[in-house]
Each structure stands twice: as structure tokens, then as C-alpha cells.
Amino acid sequence: MDGGATGDNLGFAWIDSGRSRRTGYPEVVYCMGKTVDQSEAIITRMREKGIPVLGTRAGKELAERIGRRFPDTEYDESAGTLTVGSFCKPEERRGLVTVVAAGTSDLPYAGEAARTAEFFGSRVALITDVGIAGIHRLFNRLEELRKARVIVAVAGMEGALPGVIAGLVSAPVIALPTSVGYGASFGGLSALLGMLTSCAPGISVVNIDNGFGAGYQANLINAIQRS
Amino acid sequence: MDGGATGDNLGFAWIDSGRSRRTGYPEVVYCMGKTVDQSEAIITRMREKGIPVLGTRAGKELAERIGRRFPDTEYDESAGTLTVGSFCKPEERRGLVTVVAAGTSDLPYAGEAARTAEFFGSRVALITDVGIAGIHRLFNRLEELRKARVIVAVAGMEGALPGVIAGLVSAPVIALPTSVGYGASFGGLSALLGMLTSCAPGISVVNIDNGFGAGYQANLINAIQRS
Amino acid sequence: MDGGATGDNLGFAWIDSGRSRRTGYPEVVYCMGKTVDQSEAIITRMREKGIPVLGTRAGKELAERIGRRFPDTEYDESAGTLTVGSFCKPEERRGLVTVVAAGTSDLPYAGEAARTAEFFGSRVALITDVGIAGIHRLFNRLEELRKARVIVAVAGMEGALPGVIAGLVSAPVIALPTSVGYGASFGGLSALLGMLTSCAPGISVVNIDNGFGAGYQANLINAIQRS
Amino acid sequence: MDGGATGDNLGFAWIDSGRSRRTGYPEVVYCMGKTVDQSEAIITRMREKGIPVLGTRAGKELAERIGRRFPDTEYDESAGTLTVGSFCKPEERRGLVTVVAAGTSDLPYAGEAARTAEFFGSRVALITDVGIAGIHRLFNRLEELRKARVIVAVAGMEGALPGVIAGLVSAPVIALPTSVGYGASFGGLSALLGMLTSCAPGISVVNIDNGFGAGYQANLINAIQRS
Amino acid sequence: MDGGATGDNLGFAWIDSGRSRRTGYPEVVYCMGKTVDQSEAIITRMREKGIPVLGTRAGKELAERIGRRFPDTEYDESAGTLTVGSFCKPEERRGLVTVVAAGTSDLPYAGEAARTAEFFGSRVALITDVGIAGIHRLFNRLEELRKARVIVAVAGMEGALPGVIAGLVSAPVIALPTSVGYGASFGGLSALLGMLTSCAPGISVVNIDNGFGAGYQANLINAIQRS
Amino acid sequence: MDGGATGDNLGFAWIDSGRSRRTGYPEVVYCMGKTVDQSEAIITRMREKGIPVLGTRAGKELAERIGRRFPDTEYDESAGTLTVGSFCKPEERRGLVTVVAAGTSDLPYAGEAARTAEFFGSRVALITDVGIAGIHRLFNRLEELRKARVIVAVAGMEGALPGVIAGLVSAPVIALPTSVGYGASFGGLSALLGMLTSCAPGISVVNIDNGFGAGYQANLINAIQRS
């Protein structure tokens, strides 16, 4: 078969170099479902063109290869995120995104959200283990919570945390359901449905385990003020 | 076809007169899916045998027919419950079952639970409109809640109420999911899954909209102490 | 059963008068699943306390009753929204929320979103019939779209519209799936799943047909800048 | 990102030391989804504070590490439960919880329920292999069954056991569906739905495979009498 | 468009007159989804060709029209079955098919099964209201049950009846799940899954509410012996 | 809210007059979910611009209104299709599309497919009542079937017809699942899944009940040869 094509094309992938112009942010490399070779080639090409890189769902082998090639690589193994170069320097980050995780098992997804929002220019705070089974733990953190311009609320199982938070603050809440749980959790479905049908307004939801999407959307919202 | 059979048989139904001996409680007449004639015949036969009757999901037409026949009929239209005769006199009710409803639309199911628990011998209190979108309303009622020996927590949509309550009290919580909601509520599925997967222990769940089952189970639990 | 309770309680409902203090916005009356009498009583009590009212999923009968009682009632039959009093005067609205509807059948939900965002203080523009089957219609409106601070993208069927838009603009997109469609749409499930799994970042999703939730969230986000 | 926080916080987890005061029972450590290091740190901190520990879904490696550190560790490999210290001494256990398992494959979940109820202070009896395919086996045990104050009925596949039992006894039945089965069992869904829709009243249901939840709820109910 | 075709064709339907030769039984008229005119035309044509007719899911209007045209029409309104002519005279019926219905609401489906098996040549007995919530009612009928060559067990809700019966008899059991129930019954899904996953062997299952299919299959099995 | 916009815009809809240039075919008016007024306005505007109109899912009231306004209106009530003007004259139709319907109840959907393919320029033949329960009826029509350039195979219930046909002919088969059936048909899901997973290659599938989509695709394929 004849492959065809033009532009900055790696055959299996096409660097979307105009994305920054259209949306204000560079493309991100989603590494799951790509071979390590494919991810490496894409990241390398992006760095050659001077594009700062955020890779998500990155495994250890890829991180090591990239780290050997680019010394400014930073890898968060728990969150599965990898950055090379910086889109926004730490001291230039603006506005506070607070990521709230219901339980310890939700931390990898919370971490992915946090790293993503930071990469694109938000200041990020993390509040952990405040699930609704012991709701006073959440109330203890209310003052902190109210400082946030945007909140990412992360929970598996019944996914009730975002609804409780949305009733207590005026910031918009991005709800991130996780696949944490078993049985009738059906891989995160219970948390997803719970968040979508919450009786509290001020919530919108991203895909199950999609820490990247939650962090990206939180940063977009946070960025409105600065423009 | 030859119909066959023995005992106290109405052809289409068989009065389970031994149920009281086995489980301590008389049979209940579930009127949905039966014709008005069938329900009337069953109730009449039970009254002839001196069995106190609780009918659930009873429509207005049935209630009127039964009311004309038996002057001590009591009908709660919103809850769809109908009683003829009493299993336990009001002054003999013992132990407190508190039914907590998240929203106004949950009241018919809460009512069915309350009427059932009362019929079988529990004292019942009702707390309404304390959904998690305004969680302080629940905290205002905490002292009341803690007086209950058993709690029935009723909610549709994301069904988070039982989990929040179970983290605050030592009484067992019977969670009653309702079909209140739309879209991703999928007829009560979201509330059901949320209650089953709650991160708080001390909850067990009945079928969607099954106010009768919740009230019956709450009364069974409440009755343990008295025996 | 003994009903109990304190505060501003209608028995079946409890006006959450502290909500404004906690979240910055008054409570909204969701009329579906309440009797016309119940909705009327709640709205009347809120007006007595000077709270501006937004009612959603309001039927014609309720609108007429409220209209007779309060001359400043405004009712949008297609959107099912009813307002009495104003939370924010038209001339004080700030920031642009653009609601984009894929097809004619999506208009009621788009209307609910638009009316909600306006009620709480946003300026709103509406773009209609730009579904992806004729994507040039969307491109014709790109300049308009890019003026928005927040976009609500409304679609049934495959729900692809928000993903296409999110790849073209820098504003956050609130995706509102609708139950428009048949067969494998499964009451809006196809649109919901499509929006949740979109390959484009910058999207978060509300419940199927939840125009109110989308408009509320869009206004929350839009309001960040003003504080 | 800045982590923040106060109290007895391990960073990834927060010991809920007020839980005992609120609900009468200490927190339990759910080990699935936590790293062995995380679980070990939580258990160690709890023991330092004198809190008796029940760990569920605990693997062998964790059990060995904890066993080396705390000589009074008890581990039930089949049930996946681990205890360190005691909340209630064996001789102080009160009231009988009977756990009934339909088949051999249900034993791990039955075991988790039994160990949990014992830990929190119930006496526990176990009846096994009495599935409805040979219902006389259940009838042979009826006298034993009727001694229970609370029954936990454990079954996979069609999950019919709790319904049969509830029609024979006056004790409340906690139904525990398991993922035992294949094909149309859909990971325990058939048992779960069967238990929720049982035509027999006196049943409430916990999540699929949630032996802990069933045992906890059974103990809560059993404990009512003693207070 | 050109319609085309040959044989005994009504345009919208084609009488399968060879069916009797292939399978031993004439075609049956399933009236749901056909207009009354279409059903009438098909039945009339079949009678003209001397084929005995069984119509299922037949409404009252159709029954009246057919009754006026053919005096030997028999209509069972509850079961929705209509017969014109006889395939097998009552006195020639052989072998006993016993239809067992769990509850009163299952009777229409049980009736459809019974009428179908009779029409095709089986003797039929009916046992009603023996659901597993009062399982002694079933045991009282055990002797009768054991006389059957084939059993059709009809139940909604959790659908446990066929499994209990199959463990008690040596006859094959055809399980007929019904849509009786609500909430987590999901239109008969719970009963269907329960019957498919029963731990008792000797069961095979037909579609939800498919009384015709159950009766037809029971008669086929019953007929084996006679050939 | 300000409505905005340019072009041939009815406010609630936008006539896609460039569609013909892009895809070779004019836009179609899908009438479900639009008010009669909206549909009438769209059709009228299209006729004013000289565009031939095919309306689908059109009700009787709309058909009557359009018929009064445009004398060349043709309405097929069973199929729900309405045409005004012609895109391709009958004598100019080319290539044979054969629509095969499994049962009488599938005819409305088969009709929608047939009318659509004809409108856009195909010759159409219809073969009815050849479901797989009497497969010889299909074999009798094999010669006819093999004359088709494209086949649309329409079936509800188990949806096996397209797979059987695809194994017998060399033409591509468009499979159209219908919602005909009950119980485990789940509104056409069983037919849809059956068609998607058929073991015979040469099949592709459209949405449940989507006669329009099947006829449109069949015509597109049929039209290839003519270009």
C-alpha cells in the first residue's frame, strides 16, 4: 500500500505544530498504546522543534530512555508523567488549582492531574485522604479549599466527594472518577455515574482515571483570569 | 388444563398463613401487577381469617373499594400504602427507626418505608430534604439522627446520603436508592451503585424504590432488642 | 410518625437560605418530581424571603400559577425555565458564555443552559445547527466562537461537537450530552460516552439533558475573572 | 506542588482517630490498591497510637512484614484478613452472627465476613455448602440457623440463598453476593441483582465480594441489643 | 419499487405451509407488531388452507373480529392466546407438562405457556403462587410436581424458582423469566440472569415473558416419548 | 441572549445548501424531535430554493400540512417518509438495491430504507417475510437476491438474516437491525450485536431502526458504478 502524506509526519504520527497557535497550548504525548520506540521518536522530534513536552501514562523504560537523551527530563513514576523542557517556569505559575483526593489509592490519578496543571502554568495544592466516610477531615480543610480558584476532586467507589465539595465552595469543581473499587464499581462506572448525577451544581466530569484531562481543564479555567 | 391444589387457595394466589409462625410477621400484599379484583380478594380473605393487612403500591381505586368494605382502612396515597386492622397498636411501638430523605421527590419512597416500619411495630421519625448539596442541613439534625436505633437513608441521583450518615453515627444504615433523577441516573442505577460501593461501612442496600423492603428490614433489626 | 424539625422548613422541603453565603448563589428550584403545589409553595416562600428564583423543568401549569401570583415572572416554555425576580440585572451581566447546539432538537437543552447562565450573571450567545455532518457551518462561526470565555457545546447522537470545538479554541468547553437520537443512542448514552472519551483535551461533561448544570458551571467559570 | 495539612497525616493517608468516638469502632485498613509500604506505614502508626488493627484484602508479603514487626499479628490467608491487637477479647464476644455460604468457592468471602464480625465483638458460626441446588442441606441446618441474631448469606451465581433463608427465619439477613460463577454471572452481577430483587423481605445487600462490609454491618446490628 | 414474489404470499407475510412437514408443527401467528388487519388476513388465509391456528399476544379487538368470522375461536384474554381449529383434540393430549408460577403477577405468562403446550398436544397442570419466599408452599406440591414429564417454571424478580425445583425432581425444567418486578429487575434481566446462572443443573431458559416459547419447547420435549 | 448569525438561517436551523456540492446529495429533513412548525418551515424554505425534499420520521399532521402546500408531496405513512419534488426521476433510477425484511413487523423500517434509496436514484426491490425460522423461504428467492448490486437486510430479534445472506451472495450487505422483539431484545440490542458479530464477512451495520441510513448507504454504494 502507498503511504502518502506531507508535513511533519513520522509515518505513524503527525506532530500538530499548529496546536499551540489554535489553542494556546502544545500537544501532549499520550504514551499508552504506543510502542516505546514510537513515543521516543515523537518526543525527540518535538524537542528538536523546541516544543516543551508533557508525556502521560509513561512507563519506566520510556522514562529511562528519554532521561538518557534529555537531561532535563523529569519523571513522576506514580503519576506516570514525564516532562522535558518547560512550558511555563515554576516561578511564573499563577492561580491556585487544588486537587483533592478521597483515598490513598486515588493518588496516581490525582498526581497526573496535579502535574498536568503545573506543567501548563497553574500553582497546585494537594489535599489527600478526605473521603466522605470521615467527612470531618474535609471540614478541617475547608479554609484551604476555599483559597482555590478551581478544584479537581478525585474519587473512586461511590464518587460522592465532588458533590459534597461543590455545596461548600464557590469555585468550579472538575470531578475525576477513578477505577478504584471492586464489584459494583464496574471499573469506575459507579463513581462516574455518581458524579454525573450529583444533586449539587457546579460540577463537570472527565473520563474515568483521566487525570490528564482534569488537570488540563482545570488549568484552562484557571488561565481565563490571566488573559 | 386441570388446576389442582389444596389449602387456602384463591386459584391465582395462596395465603401463606404459616408465615407468621416462621418469621414472626404476617404476609404483605404487594398490589402492583395484580388486578384490583385480585388484590381485593386476597385482602378480604386475609381479613376473614383475622390477619392484619398491609398493602403496598396500592392505587386509589383499590383503596376506595377496601375502604368501603372495611371501615378501619387507612390509606396513604403518596406512599401507596394501605392498612386494614393493626399488627401492633401505636402505643405498643418500640424503638426508633429514623427515615432520612435527601429530597422532596424521594418522599413517596420514604413514606412507604416509614409506614411499613410502623405497621410492624417500630416508632418512626422522618427527616426530609437533607441532600448532600447542602450538607449543613444534615449536620443540624445530627443530634436527632443519633437517637435512632436504625436509620433508613433514602436518596436518588448519586445516592451519597447513606455513606455520609454512616460515617457519623453508630446505628446500622439501610440505604434505599430511588429512581429520582434523569439521564445518567438510568432509573436509579446510579444511586444503587453509589450506595453499594460507598467507602463508608455500616450500610446495606435494598432494591431501587423498595420502600417496603427498607422499612421491613429496619423493623426486623429494631425488633432484635425486644426479643 | 412524628415529623420533627427546626428552621425554615416546609415539611417536604427546607429552604437552604445559607447557600448564598457558602457558594455565592441562591438555591434553584428543580420542579420535576415535585407536585405543582410543592413547587409553588417553595417559590412563594423564597420570594417572601426576598430570594430571586430560578425554576427549572417547570411545566405550563406551574408557570401560570406563579405568573398570576408574581407579575415579574418570566417563563421560557421550550427551555422549561421560569424566573421570578432577578439575581443579576441584564445590564450588569459580564463575560461571554457561548452555547453551541448541534441540531434543532437540542435547542430545549441549549435554552436551559443559556437561561441559567444569564440568570446568574453571564452574557450569553447562542449558535445553532452546526452539527459535524456539515462541519463547514461550524467553521463559518469560528470567529464568533473565539470571543467566548466559556463554551457550552450541546449535542445528542454521537456527541462529537465538543471535541471538534475544543481542538479549535482556547476556552474551556462544557459538554452537554442530550437524549436526542434513537436506537443505539440509548437515551443519550452514546453522546455521553463520546464526550467523556473525546481525544481532545479541554472538555468536561455534565449529565444527559442537564442544561441547568451546564449553564451553572459555565457561569461559575466565567465568574472567576470578575472576583 | 505544595502538600499542605495538619493532624496525624502520613502524606498519602490520614489516620481518622476520631472515628471511634463518632461511630464506636476504629478505622479499618483496606489494603487493596495501596502499596505494601503504604499499608505497613498506616498499620504501624495505628499501633503506635494504640489502635487495634483489622486489615482486609491483605496479601502474604504484607502479612509477613507486619508479623515480624508485631508478634500478636493474626493472618487468615484465605480470607485475606490480618489483625494486630484486639478490639474485643474472644471471651467478651456477644450475640451470634451466622455466616452461611452457598458453595466452597464462596468461602474466602464468607471468611472475610466472619473475621470482621468477630474482630468487632460478635460470636460467629459458619455453615457451608448449602446452596439451593440441594435445598435439604439447608433444611438440615434450620435449627442452627434460627439461633442466629443476624445472618450473613453468601452466594455467587444466581444468588438465591438469602431469599430462601429470609422466608424461614425472623432474623435480618445481610446478603453478600460473590463473583463466583462465569458467563452470564458477569462478575457477580447476577447474584447482586438476584439478591436485590428477591421476593422475600428481610434482606439487605452489600457490594459484590464485600465480606468486610457484610461482617461489619452484621456486627453493628448484633451490637444494638447490648447498648 | 417492484414487490416481486411467488407462492402463498400476502405481500407483507408468507404462509410457511411447509413448516408442518419440516418440524411437525404448523406456524404460529405472533400478533404483536402486526396491525389487526395484517393478523386477521394471515389467520383467515391459514384457515382457508385448513391450518389450525394459534395466535399469541392477541388483543381484544383482533379476538372479536376473528370470533365473528370463525365460531370455533377460543380466546384467553389474560394469556393473550387465541385458537381457531384444533391441532390436537383435548382427548388426544398425552404426557403431563406442569407449569409452576411463582406469583400472581406471573400468571399471564404461565397461561401463555400452558395454552401453547395444550394446543400442540400436551396435558397441562398449573401450580400457582409458590415463590421461594414461602418455600413450604412448594414442598406441599412436591408429589404433584414429580408427576410431570416436563416442568415450566415461571418467575420474575430474582427468578430462583427453577433452580430450587431442578434440585428436587428428575424432569427437565424450562425456565421462563418474567418482567414482573421493578428497579433492579430491569425489565426481567435479574430473573433471566438468575435462571441462566443457577447452580442447579437441569434447567434451560427462554426469553423474558416468552410463555409461548416455553410452552412450545416443553411440548416438543414431552412429545419425544410418543414418537 | 443575543442570537447572532449569517447565511440561510431559520434561527433554529440552518439549511446546508453546500451539502450537495460536497457530497453529491441534498440535505434530508429528519422530522422526529422537531415541532411540526419547525419541520414545515425547513421544508418550505428548501422548496423555495428549489431543493428536492426527503423528510423522514414524518407524522400524519406534517404530511397533511405539506400536502396542502405542495401538490407533488408523496407520503408513505407506514415508512414515515415524505417527498416533495424529485432528486432523480423514476425512469432515471439505476442499479438494483434489494431490501430483504425478516418479518412483517420489520416492514416500516424496510420501507424507509427502500424509499430513501429510490429517492436518491436507485431501483429498489423488496423481499419480505424470509426470516431464518423457515430458511427455505430465503432459498426460494436466491436467484432474485443475486441480481442485487447491494442488499439491505432488515431484522429484529436475533438479527441473523444478514449473516445468512452474506454467505450466499457476492454483493455487500447493509444490515439494518430493528427494535422488533421484546424481553432480551432490549430495544434492538440483540439484533444489533448479532449483526456486528456475525461470523460471515461482507456485512456492515447501521443504527437500530435506521432505515434512512441503510437506504442512503446502499444508494451511495450502488452509485459508485455510475460515476
Place this chain on the structure above:
Amino acid sequence: MDGGATGDNLGFAWIDSGRSRRTGYPEVVYCMGKTVDQSEAIITRMREKGIPVLGTRAGKELAERIGRRFPDTEYDESAGTLTVGSFCKPEERRGLVTVVAAGTSDLPYAGEAARTAEFFGSRVALITDVGIAGIHRLFNRLEELRKARVIVAVAGMEGALPGVIAGLVSAPVIALPTSVGYGASFGGLSALLGMLTSCAPGISVVNIDNGFGAGYQANLINAIQRS
């Protein structure tokens, strides 16, 4: 916890020695979900009591252990069946059960059905690779098929085979859906739904991959004639 109990109890399992008396057939050992030790202990105890053993879903390790202990062990690795002793000698088998498999991948399940029916006393024939994609292969075997007293039809994917067969023969068809397939097969769901909703009568269905259940039911039916 105190274990309790009487009778022939292995602690984790209870040999149902009365089963033969009730149903005419001994218990079968379902080995999945049991440890190899548990299965071995059960089989050994059964042999000690002289009960002939059929084990299903038996792995190689178990087969080897049992083979060493009992020389008359027979193991069919593909089907996962293991027999020790015989319930019915080969020369005493009566009546023909024909197992028809759609494809090569269905053979393990077909084998389980065949071995089971043989063990309990049926003669068995096997017809393979006659899926509906090449339906003439089925027609070539029609004469053979018509010799069967009972047919087991095995298919994955769309599961159409049983429906086609049921329209061609007068024997009852037991439909065995398999998990063969991928994507929209959803682990056998498509085949299961297809078989349940088949438009051909004379079919009843067992659980996905339940070769044992199909063979057992086929033998029960086959055995009717002999009694």
C-alpha cells in the same frame, strides 16, 4: 469461630449423597474456584462412597493427581472433563444426542457437553464447523441431524446456529452460547441474546460456555423416553 455441622461434611463442602435419590443422578464436581486440594478431597470421598465421578473445568494438575490415585480416571483436556468410575456403561447408552458446533473455537464447550451427556447415559454424535457463514455445510448434514432425539447447538459470535437448526428439525434444541468472539461479543453476550431472542421456536438456552449444563439437560430430555 465455631464451625458446627453434621453428616458427610468435608468442612468446606458437603457431599450431597441424597441427590441421586431425588433427581436420579449423582452430584458433579465443578472444579473451577476450588483449590486442587479441595477438588481432590471431594472426589476421593465420593469414590470411597462408591459414587461415580464427573469433574468439570478440571485442570491438568488435578487430572494427574486423580489419575495416580484412581487408575480408571479418564481426562479430556480440551473439554476439561474428568471421569472416575462410570454411571452408565458405554454399551448401555441409549438415545442420540447430537452436539453441533459452529466453529473450531467452540469445540471445548461442545466437548464438555458431549462428555457430560455420555457420562449420564446418552449416545452422542458430534458435527463440527457448520456455522451459518457457509450454511450449505449444515444442509449437507441434515439427514444426520434429523436422527437426533435432542440437539445441542453450540455457537459464539452472533449465535444464529440454533435458530436455523430449530426451523429444520422436530427435535428440541438446547442452545449453548460461547464466549468465542471479540469486541461487541462482550464475552458471549451477543450469542446469548441472539439465542434467547431467536425467531424460531423450539430452543432453550443455557449459560455462556456452560457445556456441562447443556449436556446434562440434553441427557435429561433424552432420558424421558426410556422411563
Place this chain on the structure above:
Amino acid sequence: MDGGATGDNLGFAWIDSGRSRRTGYPEVVYCMGKTVDQSEAIITRMREKGIPVLGTRAGKELAERIGRRFPDTEYDESAGTLTVGSFCKPEERRGLVTVVAAGTSDLPYAGEAARTAEFFGSRVALITDVGIAGIHRLFNRLEELRKARVIVAVAGMEGALPGVIAGLVSAPVIALPTSVGYGASFGGLSALLGMLTSCAPGISVVNIDNGFGAGYQANLINAIQRS
């Protein structure tokens, strides 16, 4: 059990040598679910009879065995396709099928479609990484796209690509949903539903990940013109 049978039968499989005569194309070997030995035997027998072979879902071990036996074997590891002999020589391929893949992870399925269409006689072009998140990449390729007689559009996640393409071209689009994605993708369900419910006509859909089916159907359509 006696195996029976005639014709070109391998016992576990039956070469359908008449398929070419009926449908114009030889049988294809689907290797998943077959042992390597079975696949090898089938391929060898086909080659002995001179039939050109296309094997799909072929693993490396099989490819190596076949390669050693037949030197003209070609294996595409990413696509999992293996050919031995040729059905149509490269220089005789006619008509252009264009396979368009949304993302890098969709390439294996796109490859299977491309290889299949080529094997059966189509010329094939491949366009990659044109997902709707950066829709300008698709517009850059529009001229290429419009040269295709048939388009296969491959996408996971929300599956919006086929709908966008179908609105831009006049060729029929075969939509191939893939299991690429996570969370609410539910193994490809979101893409499947999105494609089935697309608002753009001119699309028909194959099973999730069924590259073979898409390529086969595309070639059938492409071949119409040549006959």
C-alpha cells in the same frame, strides 16, 4: 462419541471450498481461538488444494511455522495478517480504498483492514493521525481523501472521525471502531455507539477491532464497479 461426516473435513474444521463459487472469494483463516496446530493444518490443506490463504489474528509462532513450510508467506506482525499465495496480483489491483486512522494506536486495526482489501484486489492508501482533536490535519488531506472510491475510517475513544469524513465526501464510509481508550471507552463501546449514531449519513459500521471485516466489505464495494 462417534464423530461422523463427509467431505473435506479436518475433524475440527471443514474447508468451505464452495465459498469461492458462492461469494466470489475464498475462505479466510481466523487464527484467534484456534491452536497453532489447528491453524497450521487448515492453511496447509488449503494450500494443497491451491487456495490462496489470508490468515488474520495470526501470532508470531504460527507465522514462523508457516513461513518455513511455504516460502511465499508474507507476515505483517503489527496487523497480525499472514498471506500465502495470492488471490490477486499487485499489478491487477483496481480501484482505491483509503484507510484513515485517527491515532497511532489505531494502526494495527487499520493495517488489518488495508492488508485484507489488498489481498482481495483493491489498491489501498493509508492516511494516519488525523483525529478530530486537530481537525485541520484532516482538511489538509481532503484532496487525497476525495480520490477514494471507498473509505475505511478507523478510530477509538469517541469514534467521531467517520462522521466528520462522511460529511465531506461522496464515497461510502466503512467505520471501524477500535478498543483504543480507557475508562468510559468500555473496550470500544463508546466508539461503536458513536459511529452507529452519527448524525452524518453515508456510514456503516463493523465490529470493534474488526479490521478484517472492514477491509473485506470495502473491497466488496470497490469491486462492484469492475464486474
